[in-house]
Amino acid sequence: MSPSAPRSPSGRLTARWLAAAAAALLVAGALLLWQRGPADPLQRQAERFVELALALGVEHPDEIDAWFGPASLDARASGTSAVPVAQLLAAAEELHAEITADSAAAPSARSARLERRVGTFVLALKTLLDPKALSFADEALQLYDIALPPAETDAAGQKALMDEIEALLPGQGTLAFRVAALQNKLVVPADKRSAVFERALAECRTRTLAHWTLPPEEQLTVEWTRAVEAAWHRYEGNYRSTVRVNSLALPFVGSALDVACHEGYPGHHAQFVLLEQAAAPTGLLVEDKLALLRSPESVLREGAANFGIDLVFPPAERLAFERDVLFPLAGLSPQLADQHAAVQALITRLSVGVVPLLQQYRDGSVSFNSATFRLEREAMVSSPSALLQYVDEFGAYSVGYTVAKQRLQELAASRPTEEAWSVLQGVLLDPQARLLQTAPTVEGAGTPP
Numbered sequence: 001m002s003p004s005a006p007r008s009p010s011g012r013l014t015a016r017w018l019a020a021a022a023a024a025l026l027v028a029g030a031l032l033l034w035q036r037g038p039a040d041p042l043q044r045q046a047e048r049f050v051e052l053a054l055a056l057g058v059e060h061p062d063e064i065d066a067w068f069g070p071a072s073l074d075a076r077a078s079g080t081s082a083v084p085v086a087q088l089l090a091a092a093e094e095l096h097a098e099i100t101a102d103s104a105a106a107p108s109a110r111s112a113r114l115e116r117r118v119g120t121f122v123l124a125l126k127t128l129l130d131p132k133a134l135s136f137a138d139e140a141l142q143l144y145d146i147a148l149p150p151a152e153t154d155a156a157g158q159k160a161l162m163d164e165i166e167a168l169l170p171g172q173g174t175l176a177f178r179v180a181a182l183q184n185k186l187v188v189p190a191d192k193r194s195a196v197f198e199r200a201l202a203e204c205r206t207r208t209l210a211h212w213t214l215p216p217e218e219q220l221t222v223e224w225t226r227a228v229e230a231a232w233h234r235y236e237g238n239y240r241s242t243v244r245v246n247s248l249a250l251p252f253v254g255s256a257l258d259v260a261c262h263e264g265y266p267g268h269h270a271q272f273v274l275l276e277q278a279a280a281p282t283g284l285l286v287e288d289k290l291a292l293l294r295s296p297e298s299v300l301r302e303g304a305a306n307f308g309i310d311l312v313f314p315p316a317e318r319l320a321f322e323r324d325v326l327f328p329l330a331g332l333s334p335q336l337a338d339q340h341a342a343v344q345a346l347i348t349r350l351s352v353g354v355v356p357l358l359q360q361y362r363d364g365s366v367s368f369n370s371a372t373f374r375l376e377r378e379a380m381v382s383s384p385s386a387l388l389q390y391v392d393e394f395g396a397y398s399v400g401y402t403v404a405k406q407r408l409q410e411l412a413a414s415r416p417t418e419e420a421w422s423v424l425q426g427v428l429l430d431p432q433a434r435l436l437q438t439a440p441t442v443e444g445a446g447t448p449p
Helices: 015-036 041-059 085-105 109-129 136-144 155-168 175-184 190-209 253-263 268-279 296-312 315-330 334-362 368-379 384-401 403-412 417-429
Strands: 064-067 219-224 231-237 240-245 290-292
Touching (some): 041 064, 109 136, 136 296, 175 334, 190 296, 268 296, 268 417
Antiparallel strands (some): 064 290, 231 240
């Protein structure tokens, strides 16, 4: 430590200087470990990438979707001070340049994949520093490999769908008000929500295991907490996950079923189990034990999790299960199930207008208030403000729930059920395949759960 370092009147180093020094030491220390690490240069580069990415998680914990590798690479586990994003960016750009040069000299499948992942990480860091440097469509394409459909609205088609909902829900007030009134009749009592969710999760698992073989030791633990806004899955390795669920975010039977499938089976838990199982007995590469939120792989998993809901529960089977099992368990009248299912199917088709509107909002051509009003009135989005706030924070990541799902639907279209499950599994086992570049046709595909 330099004797010329700034000192406070009491002789102690200032807190600001300490924070800066700690950040510099983290980067320098990681570089030293890199230099002294494994003899394989590619392995050292992979570990360096992991260290930089996990260092981002110190100040931005939501950016790390999963890490189930050695704790020695995780700055979060050591209590190290946060490193400024700009400093991480400079280090990541240097690492990317080195991997690119080495890959050109000695190409391999791993070096190509690592080069791409580090390049994506560099772009993610730039997006954090300047969230609106790219347009919504450019961010979707460059960061997530998703080509958006044309930002156009089929006004005539939307009007026809609205008319159908009107016919199902005649009465006074706006259509959005009448949809909300129907939903209010279907609120699951607070003391029954955990039972409804657990039953839905068990059914999702049973139906998934009818198509996929998962290891017998796989386990998903449910933790009920108010510390998360809705539900948050964390894969822990060795075929085990924890999903933290806020019961306040599961007011309806349908939302319980959606979250159970999306976070559990065949969603995120099953996705990571498949990935780890496929790598046995040699095990996953160190970089594959890291899942960054702002990455094509994570966006693909979101779309796959939503697509999986429909695979597990085709419309008629979902209606029967909700009406005959979940509604009675929740103490709700099964007589409302058919009407509710019909309305929800139409709302899902209305969601075609959501992505173009989010794109206009993010790019600044539509205000927050206008977008909120239109999401509620034109797409029947029940929490439009929350959706826009999500876009404010995570930008084009939101298209994973819709456009990515839509692309997977097109890949599996017209295939028998077992082939559709095989398509989904194949995509999950090769999440870096560029499957989403082609702009999908415009169809309703749902919104973030």
